[in-house]
Amino acid sequence: MPDTLPQKSARTQDLPSGERFDYWKHVLSDTFVPLEVSVPGDRQDFRGRLSGCELGSMRFFEVVAEPHTALRTSRLVRSAPAGCYKVGLQLRGTSVLIQDGREATLSPGDFTLYDTDRPYTLAFSDPHRMLVLVFPRDLLGLPHPRLAGLTATRLRGGTAALVGPFLRQMADLLDEVGGQAGVRLAGTVLDLLSTVLAERLDCFPQDPDTGHRALMVQITAFIEAHLGEADLAPAQIAAAHHVSLRQLHKLFQASGTTVAGWIRQRRLEHCAQDLRRGGPGAAVSVIGARWGYPDPAHFSRLFKTAYGVSPRDYRYLSAQASCAGVQD
DSSP states (O other): OOSSOOEEEEEGGGSOGGGHHHHHHHHHHHHSSOOEEEOSSOOTTOOEEEEEEEETTEEEEEEEESSEEEEEOHHHHHHSOOOEEEEEEEEESOEEEEETTEEEEEOTTOEEEEETTSOEEEEESSOEEEEEEEEEGGGGOSOHHHHTTTTTOOBOSGGGGGHHHHHHHHHHHTTTSOHHHHHHHHHHHHHHHHHHHHHHHTSOOSSOOHHHHHHHHHHHHHHHHTTTOTTOOHHHHHHHTTOOHHHHHHHHHHTTSOHHHHHHHHHHHHHHHHHHHHTTOSOHHHHHHHTTOOOHHHHHHHHHHHHSSOHHHHHHHHHHHHHHHHHO
């Protein structure tokens, strides 16, 4: 792991007023998942700021912005699945999250859970500040069907009261910690979230050993840093973390996946993100090779199995959707 965390920041105020809102739409979709974004009234002078970093396969961001609505439609879920949960902690202003037939109104100190692979609407009616944590669903070690009953619910009080202060302190510390320390912080956050959500579900995590979850975060961070290596293999991953191959496979099995499945999913997600970002730029074969698929035919087969279309068609359809959004 590098000693510093990959940082990302964006400010609409750095652009001419007429370009700010379109830039904000691009920032949100590029940072989180593809979204349809709208604002009430005049959108020319929109003000928004986003900053944060990646913690291996987790992402942690602070969003400060004027009123807007982000919509994750069924079409966007089908075309760009992400397999992630998001946790949003309201720090200033209010928001309303709608998912799975429920509606949660968040005030400062409240947080909520939502699933990127089911449609949702997140609306802010006033200037606001929110912390957002994004992570693969399998990292929680809790049953997905039961967690679906907790999305778009306001979480506060009890053990949930520990989450807000911890996330705020974590946001303040990220500029001061290195890569490994940041990953360890991420593991602690997951342990706390898993405890809070398991309490609400009145169940125990599928992996009751929090040490295993912390190790899982470290291993997935290692995988994230080496995804571009075509020869990345379980034996290398196990050796780097001083565990046996058997232990490694059991760890991923407890999270509901396999080592190879995790690597494939993360590689394809990065490829899809680059295809959405790049327009007609880099060749499809270059993007595949960048993320560990030097054989273009093999990459195309895997991508089509996961996304339903070839990488070339995916890029074309993403560009068309982006153009349609700008015209709207």
